Amino acid sequence: METVTRASLVEQIYQQVGLSRKESAVLLEDILETVMLALERGESVKISGFGTFSVRQKGQRCGRNPKTGEEVPILPRSVLVFRPSQLLRAAINHEPLEGGEAYDDE
DSSP states (O other), X not given: OOOOOHHHHHXXXXXXXXXXXXHXXXXXXXXXXXXXXXXXXXXXXXXXXXXXXXXXXEOOEXXXXXXXXXXXXXXXXXXXXXXXXXXXXXXXXXXXXXXXOBOOOO
């Protein structure tokens, strides 16, 4: 299994869009920066056919130290949540899409 990296995404943009490698890198960084800034502002980021990124607030709660069993307060925090689209779920599970066809990524 291969990991998708920024460099591999830049290479895909370079090959498929036809921008230079430097322009492809700038484009990718601009997209990632836009997504990050929107999430920092508490906005959701929806990418059609892929999924939605959003930030959820978790309240304070009590946890337990597994070694000592001592109760420890867990402070409130923000967590990043990703909900995949139905299209992405179908693709990952190789299930039929709404039109009745099976997903084929080749």
